[in-house]
Amino acid sequence: MAPSARTSPGGRHPPPLLDALSDRQLVTEDGRVTSAPDVINLGRTWVELDLSALEANVRDVVSELTPVPLMAVVKANAYGHGALLVARCALAGGASWLATATVGEAAQLRMAGIDAPCLVLGYTPPEHALEAVRLQLVVTVFDLAVAAALEGAGARLGTTARAHLKVDTGMTRLGIRPEEVAGFVGATQGMSHLCLEGIYTHLRKGQDLQATSVQLERLQAAFTFAEGAGHCFRLRHAANSAAWNHLPEARLDLVRSGGEILGLSTADGRRRRPVLTFKSTVAQVHTAAPGTFVGYGDSFQTEAPMLVATLPIGYGDGLRRGPVTWDSVLIRGRRHPLVGDVSMDMAMVDVTSDPGIAPGDQVVLLGRQGPDEITVDEIARQLGTINYEVVTGITARVPRLGDHR
Ligand SMILES: Cc1ncc(COP(=O)(O)O)c(C=O)c1O
Structure with missing residues (x-):
């Protein structure tokens, strides 16, 4: 130029x-x-965007979280910041995973050459399953019709579809109840092209110790129901920006953070670099x-x-x-x-x-x-x-x- x-x-x-x-x-x-x-x-x-500040925020969170990996949430164009810039910078800063709300948002990352593991957090209609599997995305499931569509897509593409089961522990937004987990994993046991590798919940008030403890207890019950049905999840997660810092027990195997790494103040009252x-x-x-x-x-x-x-x-x-x-x-x-x-x-x-x-x-x-x-x-x-x-x-x-x- x-x-x-x-x-x-x-x-x-x-x-x-x-x-x-x-x-x-x-x-x-x-x-x-x-x-x-x-x-x-x-x-x-x-x-x-001050990319140096963003990368430093990610590095700080990653180092405070170690050994628990960080999933950088870049849905809704990374909260309006620009998903590609934020995703690249978060990965450079040490984030291990990305998360979007939709398959379309994740496709934008893949088209830009970003091949990091990516969880689609929101609703994925069954007809998006083939594209999700083709793009090697990890899909949130709470509905057997979607699990079956992923199984079908995996079989058609000769690969394994990856999914995380969403459990509703107190927000009434997305997910099955803990007591429904055994039935769900039982129904997917014959699906040889579906790997139900993760289980997670979302916290409605991560800054609140009492509300979050109740939700974590329900999530723990979901793990027990799954184990009772012979299924062990490799990745269990719950915490967002507001919860992980003051509630170490919420970190589990992965922490999902968006607002904090972007320098927005968190509900528990912290703010990193703008x-x-x-x-x-x-x-x-x-x-x-x-x-x-x-x-x-x-x-x-x-x-x-x-x-x-x-x-x-x-x-x-x-x-x-x-x-x-x-x-x-x-x-x-x-x-x-x-x-x-x-x-x-x-x-x-x-x-x-x-x-x-x-x-x-x-x-x-x-x-x-x-x-x-x-x-x-x-x-x-x-x-x-x-x-x-x-x-x-x-x-x-x-x-x-x-x-x-
Ligand atoms: C399911 C889920 N996980 C994690 C996050 C990240 O939350 P935060 O940006 O507060 O860290 C969100 C954001 O709304 C979410 O919907």
């Missing part, structure tokens, strides 16, 4: 965005190493006279002269419009309030307090800029939701870039 231009035509100062990024090396989701001009092409609005920054750019600055409408409808009208910056980001990118939206964004290291309703592709900001703000300035919606930081937790509180939903809500059209700082 040609070296990035440091000055704009006419010898003026480089635009701030180019200036800020041109010395940095970034990686796109498809694994290309890129530099600033590409970022500008890609990035009216984009997500930047990884994600959600960025946009100032597209235009307007000088608005008193009485000027801003955005759709009549929701906002200026009372005094105002400098209004238009940002090329909207609810089509994950900047929620309602019932409440972000309070403010960072430009030139300071907070500036959003004004008017967020549109699908654009939003407006009152920048009257800094007349120096100009087109091309970088905008931070989540993350640090200068002395200030807008945290995912802060936005979650404001939107009335949890941190996971805020980042998972960043939509598919937003490019994800990895940055080795």
Whole structure:
């Protein structure tokens, strides 16, 4: 790639965005190493991941967990961060397994050449079994029809289909009850192309010692029922980010973690290095006279002269419009309030307090800029939701870039 231009035509100062990024090396989701001009092409609005922080988070978790292996959960595009970037980085940091919610998500990893063991955590319809086995995925089962479809797929492809049995121990979400485990393993005993290698549950409140102990007791009962039916599972797992740290007995043979390695705060109150920054750019600055409408409808009208910056980001990118939206964004290291309703592709900001703000300035919606930081937790509180939903809500059209700082 040609070296990035440091000055704009006419010898003026480089635009701030180019200036800020041109010395940095970034990686796109498809694994290309890129530099600033590409970022500008890609990035009216984009997500930047601090891959060094992500890898360090994974290394720390792996070393604290040793000898128990780590399964990095990268479902829903790695909670909006970019599944390929996160999966590669997690594996580089020492994760042994990956997990997705669907066969389609796992197929995306396989198509990118990622061949690590991968568990599909969610519902797999029987008609997806053949593809799952062809991609050498491990499928969650709780239904004999799916087990039979996996057996059929294994026979057809001349291989063994791998599955983990999901047990519902107190969440009423997915899984069979512990007392149904003996019947399930008994019914699959004749399936010579199916290996029921794992058994697991999900914790509804991993940070809570009492609730989790009850769930672990039920899981233990499920192991006993399976053994009684002559089946011994090689991999037993339960813990997520919120549970493994303060409840060592929940670690068993594998720990599944998503939020913690991504630097999101966990329900038991810990937070590792932050990884994600959600960025946009100032597209235009307007000088608005008193009485000027801003955005759709009549929701906002200026009372005094105002400098209004238009940002090329909207609810089509994950900047929620309602019932409440972000309070403010960072430009030139300071907070500036959003004004008017967020549109699908654009939003407006009152920048009257800094007349120096100009087109091309970088905008931070989540993350640090200068002395200030807008945290995912802060936005979650404001939107009335949890941190996971805020980042998972960043939509598919937003490019994800990895940055080795
Ligand atoms: C079944 C299952 N296991 C593990 C996880 C990972 O949870 P966390 O990101 O809180 O570690 C999830 C995430 O929702 C999940 O659904």
